[in-house]
Amino acid sequence: MRYLLTLCLAFMALWATAQTSTDTRVFEMRIYYAEPGKLDALVTRFQKHTRKLFKKHGMENIGYWLPIHNDDNRLIYVLAYPDMAARDKAWKEFGEDPKWKKVKSKSEVNGKLVQKVESIFMNATDYSPIIAASTNGERVFELRIYTASPEKLPTLNERFRSHTMKLFAKHGATNLAYWTTIEKETSVQSKLYYILAHPSEAGGAKMFEQFVNDPEWKRVKADSEKNGPIIDKIESVYMRALSFSPIK
Numbered sequence: 426m427r428y429l430l431t432l433c434l435a436f437m438a439l440w441a442t443a444q445t446s447t448d449t450r451v452f453e454m455r456i457y458y459a460e461p462g463k464l465d466a467l468v469t470r471f472q473k474h475t476r477k478l479f480k481k482h483g484m485e486n487i488g489y490w491l492p493i494h495n496d497d498n499r500l501i502y503v504l505a506y507p508d509m510a511a512r513d514k515a516w517k518e519f520g521e522d523p524k525w526k527k528v529k530s531k532s533e534v535n536g537k538l539v540q541k542v543e544s545i546f547m548n549a550t551d552y553s554p555i556i557a558a559s560t561n562g563e564r565v566f567e568l569r570i571y572t573a574s575p576e577k578l579p580t581l582n583e584r585f586r587s588h589t590m591k592l593f594a595k596h597g598a599t600n601l602a603y604w605t606t607i608e609k610e611t612s613v614q615s616k617l618y619y620i621l622a623h624p625s626e627a628g629g630a631k632m633f634e635q636f637v638n639d640p641e642w643k644r645v646k647a648d649s650e651k652n653g654p655i656i657d658k659i660e661s662v663y664m665r666a667l668s669f670s671p672i673k
Contacts, residue, residue: 448549448556450486450505451512452604454618456543460536463604464491467500467538472669474528479504482515482522487556487602488672490566490664495627498540501568501664503602505556509546547604547618552586556602556669564622566672567629568602570660571617577612577655578605584655585617588645598623599604601672626663 449550459467469555476486476546487503506512519525532538573581590600599622605615621631636642649655666673 431508441541446587447551448553450485450507450547451509451607452556453504453506453512454545454547454604455502455504456545457500457539458541460538460540461498463536463538463602464495464498464500466532468526468667470532470538471500472667474525476669478519478522478525479515479527483507484515484519484521486671488566488620489667489670490568492592493565493663493665501662502670503659509547520539545618546607548607550582550585550603550605550617552582552590553603553619554600559601560673561599561622563626564599565626565629566664566666567621568664569619569621570658571656572658573614573617573655574653574655575614578617579619579647580655584645584649585619588642591643592636592639592642593621593632596632596639597628598632612672618636621646629663 457467471489476489483506485505487505489500489502492499492501506515565610569582585603590603593600600621602621603617603619605617606613621629623632
């Protein structure tokens with residue numbers, strides 16, 4: 426009996442380790458602001474051409490989303506690369522690809538499709554679930570961005586690693602990916618970016634209501650903030666996956 430218990434505990438430990446891993450890839454979140462009236466054309470270009478050309482040049486398509494409330498015509502997507510040098514090489518080759526030049530020219534006969542591009546480089550946290558393609562019926566996604574208080578990012582990460590993720594799952598959210606940003610200046614503290622999945626936008630709101638009222642969360646929060654707040658700002662964007670997104 427003791428032998429079986431030992432085997433069971435060992436298996437559980439291995440299973441828990443398998444759910445997260447040290448992911449050394451470089452991730453890039455790109456946010457495109459489409460020109461007025463051009464978002465559909467931009468999405469079509471990605472669906473028919475761009476993402477396939479990304480793959481051709483060694484870029485890994487992670488996910489493609491449109492915000493549910495999208496007054497500024499955003500397309501949000503994430504790519505992955507082996508490292509930053511591979512990223513730069515892939516984008517150079519993509520930009521010089523004759524097929525891409527032809528697609529871009531043809532799609533912009535009546536004007537350019539993209540008004541502005543934002544690029545955020547990120548590393549997966551050591552507690553992030555394995556970031557890979559997944560499909561689970563009808564669900565919505567929530568991108569959350571946390572700006573930690575000065576020098577408090579390690580405390581914030583520890584709270585997520587040891588407590589927050591488990592409490593999210595307890596209340597019905599699916600933890601999909603957790604990243605910290607790669608900042609150009611070493612003096613600038615990284616931000617925490619993460620994505621959750623919910624059954625619906627209303628379901629996400631209900632989950633957070635239950636979460637913040639959970640006695641265990643209240644205890645964890647109070648304990649982690651004994652020396653002051655650890656978060657300066659929280660941003661949230663609810664999104665729907667596009668039909669061709671690997672995560673949907």
